[in-house]
Amino acid sequence: MAFELSIIVPTYNERDNIVPLFDAICHALTNINWELIFVDDDSPDGTNIVVKNLASQDHRVKCIHRLNRRGLSSACIEGIMASSSPLICVMDADFQHDEKLIPEMYAKILNEKLDVVVASRYFDIGSTGGLPKFRKTISRLATKISLISLNVNITDPMSGFFMIRRTFFEKVMYRVSGRGFKILLDLLMSSDQLVKTAELPYVMRSRKSGESKLDFIVVWDFLIMLLSKMIGEYLPYRFISFIAVGSSGLFVHMLALWSMHDVSNLNFTLSQSIATFVAMTTNYILNNFFTYHDLKRTGNLFWRGLLSFYLVCMIGAILNVSLATELYQRQLPWFLAGVFGALAGAIWNFTISSMFVWKNNRRK
Numbered sequence: 001m002a003f004e005l006s007i008i009v010p011t012y013n014e015r016d017n018i019v020p021l022f023d024a025i026c027h028a029l030t031n032i033n034w035e036l037i038f039v040d041d042d043s044p045d046g047t048n049i050v051v052k053n054l055a056s057q058d059h060r061v062k063c064i065h066r067l068n069r070r071g072l073s074s075a076c077i078e079g080i081m082a083s084s085s086p087l088i089c090v091m092d093a094d095f096q097h098d099e100k101l102i103p104e105m106y107a108k109i110l111n112e113k114l115d116v117v118v119a120s121r122y123f124d125i126g127s128t129g130g131l132p133k134f135r136k137t138i139s140r141l142a143t144k145i146s147l148i149s150l151n152v153n154i155t156d157p158m159s160g161f162f163m164i165r166r167t168f169f170e171k172v173m174y175r176v177s178g179r180g181f182k183i184l185l186d187l188l189m190s191s192d193q194l195v196k197t198a199e200l201p202y203v204m205r206s207r208k209s210g211e212s213k214l215d216f217i218v219v220w221d222f223l224i225m226l227l228s229k230m231i232g233e234y235l236p237y238r239f240i241s242f243i244a245v246g247s248s249g250l251f252v253h254m255l256a257l258w259s260m261h262d263v264s265n266l267n268f269t270l271s272q273s274i275a276t277f278v279a280m281t282t283n284y285i286l287n288n289f290f291t292y293h294d295l296k297r298t299g300n301l302f303w304r305g306l307l308s309f310y311l312v313c314m315i316g317a318i319l320n321v322s323l324a325t326e327l328y329q330r331q332l333p334w335f336l337a338g339v340f341g342a343l344a345g346a347i348w349n350f351t352i353s354s355m356f357v358w359k360n361n362r363r364k
């Protein structure tokens with residue numbers, strides 16, 4: 001018999017939660033014909049071994065084992081793509097999401113002919129019970145920001161626990177960014193039609209075993225995602241992040257220049273050169289942390305990356321200055337010549353450094 005519901009569970013270091021989650025789902029979903037797809041990014045704790053072992057005993061369980069990749073959203077998307085039932089449920093592996101709510105979500109999405117049912121922590125009796133305090137604050141703040149840019153009326157667009165109809169997914173799948181943690185928000189924001197949604201309240205439990213992978217970087221990811229949806233989808237996410245970091249670099253540059261030239265009384269050329277190096281260095285560190293956090297260079301690779309980043313930026317600067325000079329000589333106003341030069345330099349720096357500095361280096 002065909003599956004009626006595909007449950008997608010992204011996993012990273014969730015070894016000890018796999019079997020208990022499977023048992024809990026067996027217990028909670030007795031009247032639905034479901035499959036359970038784990039999408040594991042080659043967790044170092046060997047989660048995939050536990051999943052594959054379970055899969056060999058029960059045909060409803062599958063393991064998508066991804067190599068050289070990280071990311072909750074993209075994992076969910078691949079799980080959805082690999083499944084085929086008309087309804088899809090996404091949830092965490094760590095018991096924070098109450099599996100006993102799934103039958104209710106299932107009935108609701110069918111009876112009310114909805115696209116999406118969200119398990120909400122903020123609606124009615126729902127609660128963020130199991131979350132640490134600072135996470136609650138961040139979560140509420142992010143929810144407020146995202147509601148401004150969203151035209152669906154739900155209280156918890158950041159929820160990681162929801163059910164969708166495949167027909168809805170197939171309408172939006174070409175536009176989802178697949179980055180970061182906010183898969184639901186990503187799906188909702190990618191729709192150009194009104195999405196039929198409803199919510200069910202639940203109390204979030206605390207994680208059963210292992211630790212959360214959400215950290216500060218998630219907030220950055222989220223802001224860049226909002227920005228990229230606002231600017232339009234033609235600019236790659238990383239480029240926006242790169243430009244944001246670059247703008248902070250300008251500030252660092254001016255600060256360094258001021259302290260060399262005005263405070264320490266060094267000559268201008270030397271001050272400008274030092275400031276350039278300081279700004280390149282902070283740009284590298286910030287890009288390594290934010291823009292390329294999934295390909296972050298550490299240890300020895302960090303230093304080698306820094307050297308190649310200097311080299312790339314140096315060529316970028318030459319390109320920038322020569323193009324701007326050329327345009328200026330062709331009678332373009334100084335500010336336009338300047339902007340075009342800087343833009344060309346930034347595009348060069350971005351393209352070349354993503355090819356050579358942060359090429360996929362997870363395996364080394």
Ligand code: GDD
Nearest residue numbers: 010011012039041070071072075092093158160212213214
């Ligand atoms: N495949 C894969 N790859 N899975 C991942 C990755 C990854 O890079 N990072 C995290 N996961 C898995 C975890 O193993 C877990 O099953 C699930 O994704 C959620 O990760 P957690 O680390 O448990 O996140 P959280 O509990 O802090 O955040 C949850 O709640 C948020 C709402 O506060 C998630 O559901 C978020 O999506 C949600 O926004």
Ligand code: MN
Nearest residue numbers: 092094096207
């Ligand atoms: Mn969790």
